[in-house]
Amino acid sequence: MGTETLTLGKAINTGLRRAMERDDKVILMGEDIGKLGGVFRITDGLQKDFGDDRVIDTPLAEAGIVGTAIGLALRGYRPVCEIQFDGFVYPAYDQIVCQVAKMRYRSLGKVSLPMVIRIPFGGGIGAVEHHSESPEAYFAHTAGLKVVACSNPEDAHFMIQQAIAGDDPVIFFEPKRRYWEKGQVDVTAELESAYPLHKSRLVRSGSDATLVAYGPMVRTAMDAASAAAEEGRELEVIDLRSISPLDMEPIFESVRKTGRLVVVHEAPSNVGMGAEIAARVSEECFYSLEAPVLRVTGYDTPYPASRLEEEFLPDLDRVLDAVDRSFGW
């Protein structure tokens, strides 16, 4: 075993390194990712070790980053694009939803686009506007894309490698407020033995209610479950991991056991992932539900100025309040 204590950011860095060592067709491209190592230093040291042909500092244009990555993928490369911040992905939106997502379908399966688009997402770091958004629903709505979010160093390390190794395009969301949180990572484990990329994971067992979260909100949900336990309520927590496709079976199973479900995410609630999960659970588990599925989310406003983000973002108290409301039904 080669277990090390790594921050989530460093876990992605070592995952990228291993992917690049495994396959010389893996190349990284993005703004400031070379000498600087990225604004969050996620690609730190990789250009030094792999050269500027494989860690490509690009001009400052997101459509160009994704659009040229498509051409590189057609040429047989496995590009990994870094979008510097969530709010900057929109200039590349057309290339992602019209081109990346559909090229395999249009070609009747004759070409694949094995590429990854990494997006540090979510709030909680006190940033200015466009630096704290949660745009995952836009991409989950588009057929042809796979969308995932890691929540801890172990997953981050392996999920990035799995996303790169797969033949489908993956939107890879990284919870930027958790970049500095540490965890144990077995950096020598074989990729094949890693937990499957598109499976959700039960991260805490409980019998009274179910919490579903992903990315930065998994930690919040776990904190809420610990607090609830002190009050005598056992909450089950599921880390979604894959936003598209959704792995719903474990959620159905949990709801059949607990009868109550609260979905937690930072993105606004309207037409968000919580709505999809609530609809699917009501279709499958109607007779098991003791209360409506409740959502704890960001509000349906633009992401506010940073001195208001503590009010905007779901926290432990808002999650527990929703659990109380579920029990009050």
Add this chain to the structure above:
Amino acid sequence: MSKGDTAPRRSASKAASKRVGSTPEPEYVQLLTPDGERVEHPDYSVDFSDEELRGLYRDLVTVRALDAEATALQRQGELGIWASLLGQEAAQVGSGRALRTQDMAFPTYREHGVLYCRGIDPIMPLSLFRGVDQGGWDPIAHKFNMYTIVIGAQTLHATGYAMGIKLDGKVGTDDGEAVIAYFGDGATSQGDVNEAFIWASVYNSPLVFFCQNNQYAISEPVERQMRIPLYQRASGFGFPGVRVDGNDVLACYAVTRAALDAARLGQGPTLIEAYTYRMGAHTTSDDPTRYRDTAELESWKAKDPISRVKALLEREGLADEAFFAEVAVDARAQANHLRERVLSMPDPQPASMFDHVYAESSPLVEAQRAQFQAYAASFEGGH
């Protein structure tokens, strides 16, 4: 905006609209006049055998006949829509024949002539326009990417592909590879095209940007896209731009071949502006009589890409009436064959809509496929 700002703009716009479709001719590379006369150019020349010249004529006539047949099929309700290349045959055949086997092309939805030159069955794009599928030829095997409908998006794909060629070390020699990206004058207003120019320039990519300036983006004339000649824009990005008579197949061939060879030898990108004219509608859905006048159309008919090659062949005694008749009969036969095949094209199997969404399966798509199949099966024998 103050009056002082708008006044000069208006007068410039008027002056520009006066220029379109009327004399004098713009400055461009020309090797064959509308009368079929060969002319010399200091930088560009072609050395075709008589047989090759006859072959170019055959290509032009065939491509036009296939295109006309597709237009007719649309008018008869057999295609949902068609984007005709009428008038742009020389730009497409000239550039298409200039490609070497190893070169890769990224087309728009109008490059039926280039597709023909790449040796792809001309039935392929008709399944797209009939609504049977979304294309379906193998882009990598044919070195001809899928048609791209979103304006200008493919120029970035071409640029990335060209970067890949360079990473593969396939530049710098005669057998190196190059890429050609097709787009229209309207596309040059798109951000993607300008980003592609920047990328290609800073990475010195083996790429030729081939813009067919057919004077209109649907109904919007070039004055709504640019204030300086298009080819001059390249210098602002740091690579050469050339304007070529887009109705002159010899010049289109010579200029494209030179630019592709420069790219494959590591000299970086070139922007070619093929100055031409779309004789028909943008697609069968619009009505060009609403935005173009007859005199303009007539002035371009006099510069027809096919009649000038015919005049050359006649002038130099390279072909006789029997040859022209045989080409016409053969083109007609190919068009008829195309028609038969379109009419007998089967509708797709309904459940095939679930195919090829992902390389690795998706539980959502597979569940919906199963639901759909069960639903469809519930009707069997029911009526």
